[in-house]
Amino acid sequence: MALTLGGTEMYAAAALAVLATMALALVRTIAGPTVYDRILAVNMMTTKTTLLIALLGFLAGRPEFLDIALVYALINFISVIAVLRMFGRRA
Amino acid sequence: MDFALDLLSWALLLSGGFFAVAGGIGVVRLPDFYTRLHASGITDTGAAYLILAGLMIQGGLTIITVKLAMIGFFMFFTNPTSTYALAAAAHRSGIEPLDAAGGPNKPEPVEKSLPNPIELTPSRTGSAPPSQP
Numbered sequence: 557m558a559l560t561l562g563g564t565e566m567y568a569a570a571a572l573a574v575l576a577t578m579a580l581a582l583v584r585t586i587a588g589p590t591v592y593d594r595i596l597a598v599n600m601m602t603t604k605t606t607l608l609i610a611l612l613g614f615l616a617g618r619p620e621f622l623d624i625a626l627v628y629a630l631i632n633f634i635s636v637i638a639v640l641r642m643f644g645r646r647a
Numbered sequence: 648m649d650f651a652l653d654l655l656s657w658a659l660l661l662s663g664g665f666f667a668v669a670g671g672i673g674v675v676r677l678p679d680f681y682t683r684l685h686a687s688g689i690t691d692t693g694a695a696y697l698i699l700a701g702l703m704i705q706g707g708l709t710i711i712t713v714k715l716a717m718i719g720f721f722m723f724f725t726n727p728t729s730t731y732a733l734a735a736a737a738h739r740s741g742i743e744p745l746d747a748a749g750g751p752n753k754p755e756p757v758e759k760s761l762p763n764p765i766e767l768t769p770s771r772t773g774s775a776p777p778s779q780p
Contacts, residue, residue: 566653566660570698573664577690580671584683592737593680599729600674600687604667606718607698614702622714629718633725640729640736 567615571608578604595639602632656704663697670694679745680737684730691726695719 578601585597606629613621666689673686699719706712 566657566701570660570664570701573667574694574698577667577671577694580668580675584674590680590737590742592733592740592742593683596680596683596687596733597674599733600670600690603691603695603722603726606722607667607695610702610715610718611698614705619706619711619714622711622718626714626718626721629721629725633721633729636729637732640732643736643740 564615564617567611571611571615574604574608574611578608591643595636595643599632599636602628602635606632652704656701659697659701659704663694663701666690666693666697680742681734681744684734688726688730691722691730695722695726 581597581601581604585594585601588594588597606625609621609625609628613619613625670686670688670690670693673689674683677683677686696719699715703712703715706715
């Protein structure tokens with residue numbers, strides 16, 4: 557359990573930071589006064605999810621997870637534009 | 648050589664994590680929607696590209712690095728677009744940015760804030776200005 561330089565601890569450290577950021581974005585999603593604050597926080601969370609999937613793939617030694625991260629990055633963009641169009645029509 | 652690459656990867660991943668947490672704190676603590684947009688942009692650019700670069704160094708010259716580069720390529724175009732669409736939609740729906748004092752940043756009407764020279768001139772000089780007949 558010694559801290560080796562080339563081990564998987566670097567992925568764990570970055571994944572912990574990304575998880576903390578996702579928790580903070582979740583706080584803004586719940587507390588956001590306007591709907592745009594919530595969309596902003598959800599957009600941020602999905603970007604962090606992409607990074608987290610890539611980091612977890614490296615952490616587990618299975619970088620094939622990057623395909624899922626790639627799909628997530630595309631779905632994120634489409635979902636944000638779709639939700640914005642819906643609320644733009646209503647407002 | 649491996650030692651140097653691991654060290655560089657550590658530095659990139661840790662600085663990416665720092666930017667991610669800094670942006671997350673900004674999203675929670677900043678007072679306005681537009682300032683929160685700025686904090687979210689930090690995590691979309693600094694954190695994402697630094698972490699992807701750190702993973703690319705560990706991936707080496709393989710298909711893994713190509714996939715990471717594709718993720719970075721899509722993020723390079725989609726994140727600014729979604730941020731712009733979000734800011735434009737919020738501005739269209741009437742959310743005003745805050746000014747330095749913390750109030751809504753609406754421009755003051757110019758003709759009321761400036762003194763009217765035609766009304767001020769006779770009272771200051773005690774007589775009519777020479778340009779008037």
